[in-house]
Amino acid sequence: MPEQDPTASPADVVVLGAGIAGLTSALTLAEAGHRVRVWSADDPTATTSAHAGGVWKPTYQAPLAGSLARAARSLEEYLRLAALPGTGVRMVDSVTVGEVPDRDALPAQLRLLPALSPEPPAELPAGFDRGLRHRSPIVDLPRHVGWLVDRLTELGGKVETRHVESVDEPLGQADVVVVAAGLGSRELADDPTVRPLFSQYVVTDNPGITQLLVEISDSRRWTSIIPHDDRVHLGGVRVPGRTDATPDREEAREILHRCREAEPRLRDARVLRIDTGILPSRPTTRVEAEHRGDGLVVHNYGHGGSGLSLCWGTAHEVVRLVAERDPAADRSRAR
Numbered sequence: 001m002p003e004q005d006p007t008a009s010p011a012d013v014v015v016l017g018a019g020i021a022g023l024t025s026a027l028t029l030a031e032a033g034h035r036v037r038v039w040s041a042d043d044p045t046a047t048t049s050a051h052a053g054g055v056w057k058p059t060y061q062a063p064l065a066g067s068l069a070r071a072a073r074s075l076e077e078y079l080r081l082a083a084l085p086g087t088g089v090r091m092v093d094s095v096t097v098g099e100v101p102d103r104d105a106l107p108a109q110l111r112l113l114p115a116l117s118p119e120p121p122a123e124l125p126a127g128f129d130r131g132l133r134h135r136s137p138i139v140d141l142p143r144h145v146g147w148l149v150d151r152l153t154e155l156g157g158k159v160e161t162r163h164v165e166s167v168d169e170p171l172g173q174a175d176v177v178v179v180a181a182g183l184g185s186r187e188l189a190d191d192p193t194v195r196p197l198f199s200q201y202v203v204t205d206n207p208g209i210t211q212l213l214v215e216i217s218d219s220r221r222w223t224s225i226i227p228h229d230d231r232v233h234l235g236g237v238r239v240p241g242r243t244d245a246t247p248d249r250e251e252a253r254e255i256l257h258r259c260r261e262a263e264p265r266l267r268d269a270r271v272l273r274i275d276t277g278i279l280p281s282r283p284t285t286r287v288e289a290e291h292r293g294d295g296l297v298v299h300n301y302g303h304g305g306s307g308l309s310l311c312w313g314t315a316h317e318v319v320r321l322v323a324e325r326d327p328a329a330d331r332s333r334a335r
């Protein structure tokens with residue numbers, strides 16, 4: 001849904017980054033009537049985002065009210081996209097286990113999920129003693145990224161492969177630059193609070209699993225089973241500070257062991273690959289406007305391990321910050 005009158009004050013915008021943060025910002029800006037180019041060091045199919053498992057899950061980043069609003073907005077968008085053909089988003093039966101509070105104390109984020117009810121203990125996967133049943137969106141990232149790029153292109157947007165050293169490069173060619181460069185934002189925004197976070201999943205073929213399993217946990221290791229038509233993503237492990245993306249085979253064995261305990265059908269599944277990525281961790285995802293001379297830089301980075309849960313919320317905040325700029329500055333730059 002456009003956030004402003006498209007004819008009011010369209011801007012020339014360069015979005016740095018074609019991960020989920022950059023592409024959702026670019027599409028939402030184009031839908032609001034802006035002229036959008038995406039510059040990305042990597043092809044959209046080769047980003048960290050393109051290898052994500054594909055699950056929306058509650059995210060408790062501080063401040064809580066902000067992350068709740070972003071997660072709610074993202075969930076709303078996925079519910080809408082799941083009803084449309086070709087988006088790569090669909091709804092599945094799901095069970096959330098792990099650090100799940102009693103029904104009366106459920107955090108607002110879990111209450112957002114449709115068809116929520118306690119899961120009877122006898123139905124829970126092995127190793128878990130409490131859980132919730134609900135419906136959830138899951139996102140097939142390769143398809144969804146393709147859909148985002150196609151939709152952006154239909155609206156006149158462009159995606160170009162281009163590495164930049166500084167935001168001054170695009171600022172010379174645009175009214176607004178959106179920094180959505182994941183871990184690359186650390187250098188581009190000169191922000192040392194962006195820290196690397198290694199994450200690893202194992203991908204197997206699908207022996208007939210249709211139900212999503214997500215464990216909510218603060219621990220470095222957890223159990224998640226994310227079923228797509230042709231494969232299952234099994235999580236996971238995260239290691240703060242690690243910058244080496246080489247797959248860890250011992251951790252992969254442990255992930256398989258945990259997931260096979262929870263879902264015995266995975267014992268027959270064939271491992272297709274190990275997916276790793278270095279995530280842009282930050283105490284709080286940054287969505288903020290910064291004036292640079294006549295130009296405007298809008299930051300949108302630091303989504304950590306919750307890019308899918310936050311990205312549509314942060315994209316709509318980007319559109320609001322661009323709408324609030326002074327269009328007179330665009331005109332003075334054009335002169």
Ligand SMILES: Cc1cc2nc3c(=O)[nH]c(=O)nc-3n(C[C@H](O)[C@H](O)[C@H](O)COP(=O)(O)OP(=O)(O)OC[C@H]3O[C@@H](n4cnc5c(N)ncnc54)[C@H](O)[C@@H]3O)c2cc1C
Nearest residue numbers: 017018019021041042049053054055164182184277307308
């Ligand atoms: C295996 C795995 C599974 C995951 N599963 C999930 C999941 O199920 N749900 C979930 O919510 N999250 C998941 N995540 C986390 C999710 O992938 C991240 O939160 C998300 O990818 C962050 O998106 P981003 O757009 O900020 O960054 P990225 O996807 O890293 O994109 C960064 C973009 O910036 C570009 N860039 C960087 N530097 C420059 C530069 N100097 N010039 C030009 N371009 C530049 C890159 O080329 C790229 O296009 C998973 C992560 C991994 C590794």
